[in-house]
Amino acid sequence: MYLDSAATAQKPQIVLDALTDYYINQNANVHRGLYQLAFQATEDYEKIRQQVGEFVGVNADNIVFTRGTTEALNLVASSFGPLVVHPDSEILVTAAEHHSNFIPWQQLAKRTGAKFVVVPPDDQGIVTTDAIIDHVTAKTAIVAVAQVTNVTGHVVDVARIGQAVHAKGGYLVVDGAQAVAHMPVDMRQLGADFYAFSGHKIYGPTGIGALVGKKQLLQQMPPIAFGGEMIDMVTEAESTWAPSPLKFEAGTPNIAGVFGLSAAITYLTQSDAEAREQHERALLDQLRTGLQAIPGMTVYGDSEGVSVVSFNLAGVHPHDLATYLDEQSIAVRAGHHCAQPLMTQLNIPATVRASVGLYSNEDDVERLLSAVRAAGRYFNESE
Structure with missing residues (x-):
């Protein structure tokens, strides 16, 4: 995915x-x-x-x-x-x-x-x-x-x-x-x-x-x-x-x-421009809302953003979280995203970033949310 x-x-x-x-x-x-x-x-x-x-x-x-x-x-x-x-x-x-x-x-x-x-x-x-x-x-x-x-x-x-x-x-x-x-x-x-x-x-x-x-x-x-x-x-x-x-x-x-x-x-x-925007907006709203409900989650940006949602899970390095998701066949980006001055200002090494396209759907977002919740349990139990 x-x-x-x-x-x-x-x-x-x-x-x-x-x-x-x-x-x-x-x-x-x-x-x-x-x-x-x-x-x-x-x-x-x-x-x-x-x-x-x-x-x-x-x-x-x-x-x-x-x-x-x-x-x-x-x-x-x-x-x-x-x-x-x-x-x-x-x-x-x-x-x-x-x-x-x-x-x-x-x-x-x-x-x-x-x-x-x-x-x-x-x-x-x-x-x-x-x-x-x-x-x-x-x-x-x-x-x-x-x-x-x-x-x-x-x-x-x-x-x-x-x-x-x-x-x-x-x-x-x-x-x-x-x-x-x-x-x-x-x-x-x-x-x-x-x-x-x-x-x-x-x-x-x-x-x-x-x-x-x-x-x-x-x-x-x-x-x-x-x-x-x-x-x-x-x-x-x-x-x-x-x-x-x-x-x-x-x-x-x-x-x-x-x-x-x-x-x-x-x-x-x-394709219809308004329909494209509505489709992607619905997915990002679903993603942002779902992430914010996960304990220990920090979501960056605001609800008006487009294209991407960046986040971090407390106690889990972004690279570890992205690797865990990759093992579930979910491809997301983790790192400084070629924006190191922003990471420095936020006092973080990196974030996980999920981004959608025309081919993305609600099931993709729900799979990601489910995997992030599972990752939280996995890493907390590992401690």
């Missing part, structure tokens, strides 16, 4: 078929050959860029294909960051960020001499929208936040944060890795300057994702990887770049991954 969809989602048949079909019937490099197979592959590839744009409410030229959220966030930090961050600037993140939305900004602050500001959580591991806005100042150059955090599932109001940041002259970067599978994302309403997400968390392949950026900002940014297909002209003395987004996509891209991402978006959008 799989309850680790926040780490990576299982893949529907439509995605597997798309990968196979590309390699069998469409396998050619894109943006290169003049023969029909390559021309068709390129045309389909760029149609998918348009599809991804429509998925998040932007045009195709706002979409840069990346290996995933991590690469997208690093691209913004390495290319855009130095354009707006200076020694007297502040870079604002929260203690609840995934390392991929923490370390790039920490390192940018070190390189530029900017002040690195980390907004602390409350005792449930939540950093609220208001707390983030309260830390925005006239010196804030960049605010980088997850729309949905990967430990507690807490949802911040990106639109409100964006308004506050822009009012002070700064820019907003959003980690959307945990959001896009669980809620509609429309950049026109969010107002973020950059938004990053991964295909494998929305039922697509690994190694593919997207950076969504405002066109005028992408145009200003220099490329950070160099090679084939990202150039306009190359001479012995100088090189010029292709227009965005191609200037950020050096070398042969993950073409099959793009086709798989297209199938995943089709799969996701063909």
Whole structure:
């Protein structure tokens, strides 16, 4: 039984078929050959860029294909960051960020001499929208936040944060890795300057994702990887770049991954968004309520969180609990979840995290609850 969809989602048949079909019937490099197979592959590839744009409410030229959220966030930090961050600037993140939305900004602050500001959580591991806005100042150059955090599932109001940041002259970067599978994302309403997400968390392949950026900002940014297909002209003395987004996509891209991402978006959008949200909400409510009834249980986050529930059982190390559950054929995540600053703030080494997907059901949750109760009895008796 799989309850680790926040780490990576299982893949529907439509995605597997798309990968196979590309390699069998469409396998050619894109943006290169003049023969029909390559021309068709390129045309389909760029149609998918348009599809991804429509998925998040932007045009195709706002979409840069990346290996995933991590690469997208690093691209913004390495290319855009130095354009707006200076020694007297502040870079604002929260203690609840995934390392991929923490370390790039920490390192940018070190390189530029900017002040690195980390907004602390409350005792449930939540950093609220208001707390983030309260830390925005006239010196804030960049605010980088997850729309949905990967430990507690807490949802911040990106639109409100964006308004506050822009009012002070700064820019907003959003980690959307945990959001896009669980809620509609429309950049026109969010107002973020950059938004990053991964295909494998929305039922697509690994190694593919997207950076969504405002066109005028992408145009200003220099490329950070160099090679084939990202150039306009190359001479012995100088090189010029292709227009965005191609200037950020050096070398042969993950073409099959793009086709798989297209199938995943089709799969996701063909289902009813409201029904998806209601289904997952019911499962998380069932899980949270059941866990809270277990003696010695600590559940992090709040009832409004999406995607995940993190918890610890008194006297049982999270790794031991996850191993016990694995012996019952229940797959959950245990560890710091690439969020060590949050674990430090909460004064814990790790948590157990269960996360749901479209394929999860009430029986899965009840099996998990039953196994956790049994684990409590087992470890207490062992003492």
